[in-house]
Amino acid sequence: MHTVYLSDHSNIMMNKNMNTTNVAYSFSSVYYLPRNSLSLDMLFFVPEIQMLELLIACLVFITIHSIRQKKYQGLPNWPLVGMLPSLIIGVRHDLYEWISEVICRMNGTFLFKGPWFTNLNCVVTADPRNLEYLLKTKFSNFPKGEYFRNSVKDLLGDGIFGADDEIWQRQRKTASLEFHSAKFRQLTTESLLQLVHERLLPVLEDSIKQDAPVDLQDILLRLTFDNVCMIAFGVDPGCLSPGLPDIPFAQAFEAATETTIARFVTPTLVWKTMRLLHLGTERTLRQSIRGVDEFAQEVIRTRKKEVALETEDIKQRTDLLTVFMRQKDERELPLPDKFLRDVCVNFILAGRDTSSVALCWFFWLLNKHPDVEEKILAEICNIVNKRQNVSSEYNEDDLIFKPEEVKKMEYLHAALSESLRLYPSVPVDHKEVLEDDVFPDGTILKKGTKVIYAIYTMGRMEAIWGLDCREYKPERWIRDGRFMSESAYKFTAFNGGPRLCLGKDFAYYQMKFVAASILYRYHFTVVKDHTVAPKMALTMYLKHGLKVQLSRREKWEIQKYMT
Numbered sequence: 001m002h003t004v005y006l007s008d009h010s011n012i013m014m015n016k017n018m019n020t021t022n023v024a025y026s027f028s029s030v031y032y033l034p035r036n037s038l039s040l041d042m043l044f045f046v047p048e049i050q051m052l053e054l055l056i057a058c059l060v061f062i063t064i065h066s067i068r069q070k071k072y073q074g075l076p077n078w079p080l081v082g083m084l085p086s087l088i089i090g091v092r093h094d095l096y097e098w099i100s101e102v103i104c105r106m107n108g109t110f111l112f113k114g115p116w117f118t119n120l121n122c123v124v125t126a127d128p129r130n131l132e133y134l135l136k137t138k139f140s141n142f143p144k145g146e147y148f149r150n151s152v153k154d155l156l157g158d159g160i161f162g163a164d165d166e167i168w169q170r171q172r173k174t175a176s177l178e179f180h181s182a183k184f185r186q187l188t189t190e191s192l193l194q195l196v197h198e199r200l201l202p203v204l205e206d207s208i209k210q211d212a213p214v215d216l217q218d219i220l221l222r223l224t225f226d227n228v229c230m231i232a233f234g235v236d237p238g239c240l241s242p243g244l245p246d247i248p249f250a251q252a253f254e255a256a257t258e259t260t261i262a263r264f265v266t267p268t269l270v271w272k273t274m275r276l277l278h279l280g281t282e283r284t285l286r287q288s289i290r291g292v293d294e295f296a297q298e299v300i301r302t303r304k305k306e307v308a309l310e311t312e313d314i315k316q317r318t319d320l321l322t323v324f325m326r327q328k329d330e331r332e333l334p335l336p337d338k339f340l341r342d343v344c345v346n347f348i349l350a351g352r353d354t355s356s357v358a359l360c361w362f363f364w365l366l367n368k369h370p371d372v373e374e375k376i377l378a379e380i381c382n383i384v385n386k387r388q389n390v391s392s393e394y395n396e397d398d399l400i401f402k403p404e405e406v407k408k409m410e411y412l413h414a415a416l417s418e419s420l421r422l423y424p425s426v427p428v429d430h431k432e433v434l435e436d437d438v439f440p441d442g443t444i445l446k447k448g449t450k451v452i453y454a455i456y457t458m459g460r461m462e463a464i465w466g467l468d469c470r471e472y473k474p475e476r477w478i479r480d481g482r483f484m485s486e487s488a489y490k491f492t493a494f495n496g497g498p499r500l501c502l503g504k505d506f507a508y509y510q511m512k513f514v515a516a517s518i519l520y521r522y523h524f525t526v527v528k529d530h531t532v533a534p535k536m537a538l539t540m541y542l543k544h545g546l547k548v549q550l551s552r553r554e555k556w557e558i559q560k561y562m563t
């Protein structure tokens with residue numbers, strides 16, 4: 001048998017009808033095929049061979065094009081699937097670190113292109129100039145938007161978290177007045193004191209008696225859930241109680257939030273169809289929202305009766321539900337129950353996990369930085385030492401920090417801020433572009449574009465925090481022995497501009513009070529080989545919790561600072 005080497009397409013076509021000769025190829029795009037490897041039989045598949053050639057050429061072209069785009073856009077952008085392959089790899093590894101790496105490489109901003117069938121296209125930024133523009137300068141051009149509102153509507157209704165414009169403004173105004181009132185401050189400090197001394201410390205003490213490690217994240221999540229329910233509804237659900245019971249309302253709330261978040265990674269048409277057909281996560285969402293609503297309706301019904309009776313107790317109440325119940329709408333009518341429910345559910349969502357998660361990262365960092373723990377302890381003891389009757393008090397287990405003492409804990413404030421800089425409770429946040437615009441860094445924004453601001457990344461940018469940006473250094477926040485705050489567009493853990501976190505002051509108070517109360521009494525050690533990693537969620541939980549072993553602090557450790 002002869003073998004004829006062909007050198008181009010025409011030869012292949014010409015030889016299509018040859019049936020006695022083996023044919024091999026020498027032209028470039030199939031050069032990798034071993035000579036003699038194609039027999040005559042294959043000639044009958046020439047159209048397929050051309051297809052194969054074409055396919056290979058396309059792949060080569062796409063790969064080169066994608067590599068070029070990686071250089072200019074930060075990530076390879078593939079036909080149909082866009083940058084999804086890179087995102088999938090990023091999610092499997094560590095999404096936040098992956099985003100940070102791309103943003104730092106692109107000097108602060110990049111455009112993510114999702115697959116054509118999804119709504120994942122967005123601008124991702126960590127540039128403080130863009131943040132200031134987005135959150136303050138052109139605030140009204142960057143609302144939360146329809147996409148966000150529609151996704152959260154079933155759980156959050158018209159509450160502050162998903163609302164824009166007037167609906168947001170009215171709630172913000174009422175809640176802001178309330179959050180800054182003396183009565184409200186009293187409610188928050190008293191409810192926290194009660195929870196820490198009657199529930200948190202006994203639960204921790206129990207773990208010491210049993211010599212068993214505890215999941216600090218679970219305990220702190222329970223604490224802040226009870227606390228925010230006391231503030232919003234004026235009701236204590238009792239999640240943090242001996243035996244750490246399962247509370248149906250808390251479980252329903254948890255499930256409702258998780259399934260709502262699932263909508264952000266599911267194409268809109270898909271989750272809407274699932275909702276219509278009552279399937280999968282949408283079925284769970286409906287059931288859990290029912291659980292949340294039943295609890296809310298019961299509380300609202302009872303409170304209405306109390307308000308109608310005008311009892312002494314009700315006149316003293318400053319929880320958000322009672323405050324909003326006293327409000328009237330434009331027609332001087334009481335606000336509808338559904339709206340009251342939305343107000344409370346939104347505040348619970350906003351204040352539920354953020355402080356506890358921040359505290360967990362803080363304790364984990366302290367475990368790695370005993371020098372910082374020492375300095376915090378020294379500061380606390382120094383403050384307690386200034387009390388008149390300190391000698392009798394510091395020996396007692398039930399020492400309670402006073403609000404004015406908590407305020408003076410400036411190094412602790414710095415250590416918590418530094419922890420939030422590296423591990424912000426809300427790692428990424430989102431806005432939508434109302435009208436075409438341009439960011440200060442030149443990024444063009446088309447109407448309807450989603451903007452993601454990467455708060456986690458901001459804490460890891462040398463351009464913002466210097467070469468030591470990845471190190472945990474509370475001293476970064478201290479000038480002349482005092483805590484110095486940073487611009488909200490550089491340290492965005494609490495958001496900035498008109499939508500700055502309403503609970504920021506309370507959150508610091510809560511975290512400082514809890515941290516000081518624990519550190520003054522206990523040593524804690526993260527259990528050996530416990531894996532610490534962030535969970536991919538809207539709040540940056542520790543994926544495996546934080547298992548710690550507690551032991552009592554010796555008296556001499558405190559006394560050495562009391563001189």
Ligand code: HEM
Nearest residue numbers: 160350351354355358425426493494495499501502503507
């Ligand atoms: C360490 C603790 C906290 C952190 C890091 C934090 C962070 C944030 C962030 C980033 C936002 C903006 C969210 C967005 O608009 O998408 C926000 C909003 C908000 N936060 Fe906080 N928060 C904390 C604690 C709290 C607490 C304890 C409360 C209430 C008791 C609270 C109440 C709110 C409210 C009501 C909003 C909505 C403000 C608005 O849209 O006008 N936060 N918070």
